[in-house]
Amino acid sequence: MPADVPPAQADREVALIADHLFREEAGKLVSVLTRIFGVERLQMAEDVVQEALIRALHTWPFHGVPANPAAWITQTAKNLALDRIRREKLLRSKESEISDFSERWSSQFGAGEVPIQSEIEDSRLRMIFVCCHPSIPEDAQASLALKTLCGFGTGEIASAFLTSEAAIAKRLTRARQKLRDDNVPYEIPSGEDLGDRVDGVLKTIYLLFNEGYKASSGESLIRKELCAEAIRLGMLVAQHRSGDRPRTHALLALMLLNSARLGARTDPAGSLVRLESQDRSVWDQETIARGLRHLGLSASGGELSWAHLQAAIAALHCTAKDYESTDWRGILALYDDLMRLDGSPVVALNRAVAVAHVHGPKAGIEAVEAIRNRDSLESYHLLYAVMAEFEVQLNDFDAAAEHLRTALKFTETASEREHLSKKLHTCGLHRQA
Amino acid sequence: MHMQATSEYLFLIRGVTSYEALSPDEMQSEIQKFMSWVDGLKNQGALKTGQPLFAEGRVVTGSKAHGVSDGPFVETKEAVGGYLLIEADSLEEAVEMAKTCPVLSLGLYLEVRPVAERCPLMVDEGDLAEATA
Numbered sequence: 115m116p117a118d119v120p121p122a123q124a125d126r127e128v129a130l131i132a133d134h135l136f137r138e139e140a141g142k143l144v145s146v147l148t149r150i151f152g153v154e155r156l157q158m159a160e161d162v163v164q165e166a167l168i169r170a171l172h173t174w175p176f177h178g179v180p181a182n183p184a185a186w187i188t189q190t191a192k193n194l195a196l197d198r199i200r201r202e203k204l205l206r207s208k209e210s211e212i213s214d215f216s217e218r219w220s221s222q223f224g225a226g227e228v229p230i231q232s233e234i235e236d237s238r239l240r241m242i243f244v245c246c247h248p249s250i251p252e253d254a255q256a257s258l259a260l261k262t263l264c265g266f267g268t269g270e271i272a273s274a275f276l277t278s279e280a281a282i283a284k285r286l287t288r289a290r291q292k293l294r295d296d297n298v299p300y301e302i303p304s305g306e307d308l309g310d311r312v313d314g315v316l317k318t319i320y321l322l323f324n325e326g327y328k329a330s331s332g333e334s335l336i337r338k339e340l341c342a343e344a345i346r347l348g349m350l351v352a353q354h355r356s357g358d359r360p361r362t363h364a365l366l367a368l369m370l371l372n373s374a375r376l377g378a379r380t381d382p383a384g385s386l387v388r389l390e391s392q393d394r395s396v397w398d399q400e401t402i403a404r405g406l407r408h409l410g411l412s413a414s415g416g417e418l419s420w421a422h423l424q425a426a427i428a429a430l431h432c433t434a435k436d437y438e439s440t441d442w443r444g445i446l447a448l449y450d451d452l453m454r455l456d457g458s459p460v461v462a463l464n465r466a467v468a469v470a471h472v473h474g475p476k477a478g479i480e481a482v483e484a485i486r487n488r489d490s491l492e493s494y495h496l497l498y499a500v501m502a503e504f505e506v507q508l509n510d511f512d513a514a515a516e517h518l519r520t521a522l523k524f525t526e527t528a529s530e531r532e533h534l535s536k537k538l539h540t541c542g543l544h545r546q547a
Numbered sequence: 548m549h550m551q552a553t554s555e556y557l558f559l560i561r562g563v564t565s566y567e568a569l570s571p572d573e574m575q576s577e578i579q580k581f582m583s584w585v586d587g588l589k590n591q592g593a594l595k596t597g598q599p600l601f602a603e604g605r606v607v608t609g610s611k612a613h614g615v616s617d618g619p620f621v622e623t624k625e626a627v628g629g630y631l632l633i634e635a636d637s638l639e640e641a642v643e644m645a646k647t648c649p650v651l652s653l654g655l656y657l658e659v660r661p662v663a664e665r666c667p668l669m670v671d672e673g674d675l676a677e678a679t680a
């Protein structure tokens with residue numbers, strides 16, 4: 115081997131591309147190209163972007179990462195899009211299509227290929243409304259948003275929703291077909307429609323967030339990334355005048371306040387840590403501050419949606435020094451309000467926990483027994499876990515153990531199982547004493 | 548006999564890729580891997596040159612009727628996606644280098660061809676002169 119390798123070459127480090135750059139650029143470009151080609155050619159927009167990334171994969175290792183990778187990908191996508199137009203045999207007038215394309219491209223990117231931020235955000239917001247259009251089945255909306263707006267791959271979405279890649283692919287194909295069949299326009303709704311449409315978007319964003327939030331350790335990292343993506347989408351909605359509504363800020367507050375606590379939810383071994391035992395010093399104070407700021411922004415307009423109430427409850431937890439000194443009366447009052455809006459059994463169960471903190475465990479048990487439609491909770495492990503907790507506080511360890519055994523029958527994750535087993539063991543010790 | 552310490556080998560990257568199935572994040576990761584591999588070869592002093600090849604080319608044959616046609620197409624197993632010109636001590640060493648290429652996990656394969664620097668049948672006039680001197 116030649117001994118005279120120039121030292122500069124030997125020291126050269128592999129140029130790094132910013133984390134998730136491809137994913138973010140893909141999301142941005144699909145929105146822009148869909149704006150230009152039309153919703154009915156969504157698949158084409160996705161294909162062009164994918165091709166541009168493949169070009170990068172093909173050439174960058176040989177020629178090096180370009181000085182501005184995002185601009186390179188954008189320019190390549192533009193050229194590939196023009197190629198597509200030229201190749202499309204069905205177009206009657208390619209020249210006008212090409213000049214239309216160039217014009218619309220310039221309106222997004224300006225003459226110098228520098229992206230006009232507000233235009234790009236406008237396209238992305240339209241894309242969200244398209245993905246969450248009422249004619250798209252609800253289970254497909256989040257998948258479509260992840261694919262087109264967030265730049266996730268089909269396999270990644272499948273991991274995120276704990277389903278198969280084939281199932282996601284089918285969902286996406288049907289969704290795109292629906293967009294074509296129903297002639298869904300690429301626009302931000304206005305007037306009377308806007309409120310309901312924004313609600314629809316927020317609902318899908320929250321669904322996405324919850325999938326990520328309930329992800330336990332051992333599951334793919336993608337699951338947890340959903341929380342960040344949901345927040346990113348929420349910010350996109352909040353930053354545009356059409357989406358800048360109290361409820362949007364309430365949802366953002368809720369998501370931020372919950373995600374601030376994610377770091378403390380599992381211990382180093384990967385098991386679940388309940389709110390009462392979480393190390394609050396690990397809570398992300400900056401994110402809590404952001405959440406509280408959005409909570410403040412949500413306080414206008416006099417509306418009190420489920421998002422407002424959930425966010426306010428989360429805020430009371432986040433601002434409490436510890437579990438014991440939490441404002442449980444305030445939380446109970448909020449749950450009372452929430453019950454009026456959404457009297458679901460799960461909300462009622464959470465309310466019962468607050469009741470116990472304010473009025474004692476006996477009241478807590480009564481509150482659980484008073485839950486209407488309790489049968490839907492029959493196989494919900496937390497129902498039994500909560501009852502067990504009340505019984506422990508009343509020193510009835512036999513009853514507690516009974517409930518815990520039932521709970522263990524219905525737990526779904528290993529970390530929950532471990533947590534409940536430990537409690538059962540502790541009950542056993544108390545009974546022997 | 549002329550002893551050469553190193554010889555040249557051409558790596559031809561061929562085959563059908565699974566790029567379309569990769570997510571943007573995965574593609575980014577593959578680029579990093581490929582770049583590391585190429586850089587590794589450069590740092591060893593083994594890489595002389597290398598280029599990717601675009602698929603949109605032409606196939607030229609001597610046939611009068613269809614002398615020039617579009618192609619080759621990337622879907623075919625024989626399609627060449629790029630080449631690298633390597634310096635190595637032996638075919639075995641070149642093969643060992645090729646084995647570490649990350650694109651192998653994407654369904655592609657590498658053809659390793661020794662570059663014929665001198666036709667073995669051709670004899671230098673100088674050699675002849677030496678031999679007969």
